[in-house]
Amino acid sequence: MPKINVYLPDELAEAVKAASLPVSAICQRALEQSVRRVTAIRAIALNDFDDSQLTQFTERTRTVIRLAVEAAAGAPNVGTEHLLAGILREGTNLGVHVLRAMEIDPKLAETAVAARIPTAGGEPPTRFSDFAANALELTVTEALSLGHNYVGCEHLLLGLLSEPGGTAGDVLRELGMDVKTTRQTVVAALTGYQHLRAQPGNDPVLAAVRKELQPIIERIERLEQRADGT
Template identity: 60%
Template sequence: MPKINVYLPDELADAVKDAGVPVSAICQRALEQAVRRVTAIRETTLGDVEEDDPTERLTHFTDRARTAVRLGVRRARAAEAPGVATEHLLGGMLDEGENLSLLVLRALEVEPERVLGELERVTTRGVGGTASRFTADAANALELAVTEATSLGHGYVGCEHLLLGLVAEPDGTAGRVLRSLGVEPRLARRAVSAALAGYVHLRAQQAPAAPNAAALLGAAVRAEVRPLVERLDRLEQHVGLVAP
């Protein structure tokens, strides 16, 4: 049987050893889940986009994430684009209107409406395209969304992971637009982690039903991300990228 080495930080390795955790079994289970998810993504993106439900194979995506992908396909077809690209997926995620990625963007002081405006500005309309396939950059972004979810230890892929995949994808229009607005991968990951932690805390206190729950959660995320932003600003000043 082939052997794969797994390298852990010293503190984690010591804790695993002390706890007697079955590393091999856990890694095997995690890899099996990751392989199934990536395989489902590739089956979806390499084949024709289904007319009825292009997300049929993406059973590990949340309902909102699947809706976002469907809306992205609809955007691509309305624009008569030759394929479903990252800008269409990002537009679909924004069109969905109620997912966690919108809170993450606002916590990073980027209004979703501004992102949508930039997308409209840089997206060109096709001529008679049928958007029957996902483009290479869109397929890569979807795979990266799975990778981001797995690295965070999540058993599902939500719009917040899709946002991370779009930001991290180097070649697509969506990533370029997001990064130009200041949504950097490291900041976005930090904001997603903070948002999810804050959401769980609010759920435990039954706060989501309160009218100001979103505002409270957004404030918590901004408080978590602010120190990292300030450190990056100081570093940029130190190397002379921006004026002090």
């Protein structure tokens, strides 16, 4: 049986050892699931794109993917750079708010990624690139690892950053982002929205913040209702 080395951060490696986990069996199962998801993503024909193929993705994330396909017009495939451009062009999603929370100007990120995308024109692409498919698989993995039953733009941002070979990851890392800090920011942002939603509405400052974040709060509420079957 072929052997594949798996490299872990020191902290995680120590935790795995302490828990005496069956690493080989767990990795085999996780890789089997990832191979199936990546194969399905690569098989998606974008010239006949159907939202039902991405059932766990939120409507805003699907909008981002549609914008990515538009940004990739004339390119052979939809790349990670086009997915990042989609996040930035949509402009209201949690991924963009995470950038701001990390003191990264979305306009600066948009300029940086636009420099990596040739001038649009021509037929739309029909497939995701290998790097983009890998990033979308990592996106789903990020959502699952955070215990979420939906895939949002915040997970897509993490997936793009985690993919080591894609242009989007290069752009984000050049802007000073790393996976660990970004993941912590996503968790903090979601926790903050839940806390904010529970606060009384008579504070004018909180009211202003609530108004700015209302689309995201409403999205979380819809997802919770869907998960509860209501």
